[in-house]
Amino acid sequence: MLDLAILGLLQEGDLHGYEIRRRLRDSLGLMANISFGSLYPALARLESAGAVRGIEAGTASPLATGAAMGSLSGELAALRSKRTAIARPKKSKKVYRITDAGRALFTELLAAPATSDDARGFSLRVSFAKYLTPELRVSLLQRRRTQLQDRLSEVCTAAQRNDLDIYARSVVDHTTQGVRQDIAWLDALLDAERERSRPDLTHPNPGGQTMAPVND
Amino acid sequence: MLDLAILGLLQEGDLHGYEIRRRLRDSLGLMANISFGSLYPALARLESAGAVRGIEAGTASPLATGAAMGSLSGELAALRSKRTAIARPKKSKKVYRITDAGRALFTELLAAPATSDDARGFSLRVSFAKYLTPELRVSLLQRRRTQLQDRLSEVCTAAQRNDLDIYARSVVDHTTQGVRQDIAWLDALLDAERERSRPDLTHPNPGGQTMAPVND
DNA sequence: CAATCGTTGTATCGATTCGATACATCTGTT
DNA sequence: AACAGATGTATCGAATCGATACAACGATTG
Numbered sequence A, B: 001m002l003d004l005a006i007l008g009l010l011q012e013g014d015l016h017g018y019e020i021r022r023r024l025r026d027s028l029g030l031m032a033n034i035s036f037g038s039l040y041p042a043l044a045r046l047e048s049a050g051a052v053r054g055i056e057a058g059t060a061s062p063l064a065t066g067a068a069m070g071s072l073s074g075e076l077a078a079l080r081s082k083r084t085a086i087a088r089p090k091k092s093k094k095v096y097r098i099t100d101a102g103r104a105l106f107t108e109l110l111a112a113p114a115t116s117d118d119a120r121g122f123s124l125r126v127s128f129a130k131y132l133t134p135e136l137r138v139s140l141l142q143r144r145r146t147q148l149q150d151r152l153s154e155v156c157t158a159a160q161r162n163d164l165d166i167y168a169r170s171v172v173d174h175t176t177q178g179v180r181q182d183i184a185w186l187d188a189l190l191d192a193e194r195e196r197s198r199p200d201l202t203h204p205n206p207g208g209q210t211m212a213p214v215n216d
Numbered sequence C: 001c002a003a004t005c006g007t008t009g010t011a012t013c014g015a016t017t018c019g020a021t022a023c024a025t026c027t028g029t030t
Numbered sequence D: 001a002a003c004a005g006a007t008g009t010a011t012c013g014a015a016t017c018g019a020t021a022c023a024a025c026g027a028t029t030g
Helices: A001-011 A017-026 A036-048 A062-082 A100-111 A120-127 A134-158 A168-195 B002-010 B016-025 B035-046 B062-082 B099-111 B119-127 B134-158 B164-195
Strands: A052-056 A096-099 B052-056 B094-098
Touching: A001 A036, A001 A052, A001 A096, A001 A100, A001 A120, A017 A052, A017 B134, A036 A052, A036 B035, A096 A100, A096 B052, A100 B164, A120 A134, A120 B164, A134 A168, A134 B016, A134 B099, A168 B119, A168 B164, B002 B016, B002 B035, B002 B052, B002 B094, B002 B119, B016 B035, B062 B164, B094 B134, B119 B134, B134 B164
Parallel strands: none
Antiparallel strands: A052 A096, B052 B094
């Protein structure tokens, strides 16, 4: 799970641990911050497996810092205009770079059958869905949809019980509603996939962004 | 986290492990099934701490089975009318019963400051909110509201970035929307709390269920 | 009847993740 | 210069996960 997230982020540029954590929170939909107690062991794990290489980015190391800066420039520009501080990781410590083996591992993990109905793992895979083939994308979405639908019907039949107090009832209802909206979201994504697989229609570009190719 | 859940469920009747797992999924809003690898160690932990007592419910043990059956009767009636099977845990193994120390521990854990912004832990506490004082209920809800609001503003400012492809963008947007609805849910709960603390108005019982005392 | 399969139920193992904590460096403020 | 706060790496013990094994019972079917 974490390995997939790390490899996916490193595909788009070299990063150090702290920054990986931030991206996991902001760029991906992961609301719960992963802890450093997970992150650093995961990085060590990946490095010993040959999937990433740690590059020492000492105070005076122009080539490595250059690579790290490049992937951060956009964020820096945005933030510098608003606040004074926000120091970039100018001279911190280790910067990690993905290897060819790491890229292969990423592809393998991304297409893996997504064991169990884990919401975090699913969101993560959707975040990296541009690296999947259209077929794998659709099957990923449909698998999740089936899981949620099954869960929903189970919970709904069990939620007819009236022995719940107002608080427990409220939690169950709110959760149920959330699942329904997840399903609606999946339906929208699936519709978009079908739309994208059928390129030519009467209108060359009806909805503007809708027909655009996957933006990288 | 799990300890709190187990103690809360055992407050309403003796249960065995398998049934605790089911209730965690159905009655409480926890969508992700907790694993037995968490549950059984947690039960052992609580038993060695003196918070619960394991009662052997052998094939011929009328008193223990009686207690266990009592808490299951409603569910049984509902299910028996629909399907033929669904064997009740007639002669399984261990049934757990909460102790006085366990009840004290439950109260302590429930009122605890809810470290970190964990969604599962929060939902759990709301499910058991009827055991809290109105003041603690409101502070629990407001604390969570503040957390979500902070997260939301952080993510929103960071989500202005346009370097996300459509999939990552969709995940971020959907997550953001989910957080907004969580906040709206909290607002509704807080409104209900304020309503409940102000019993007398022009209409004695305007909304039917609204003014009813907390249903146990 | 007996073979078989699905459900219920308890239990444990290794690996992953969490939450807390420590510590070092850099930056801005007083 | 002293200090506080953000940035950054790292590790420890405990909680949790996912897989797996095992046993007993009920229902279906040959």
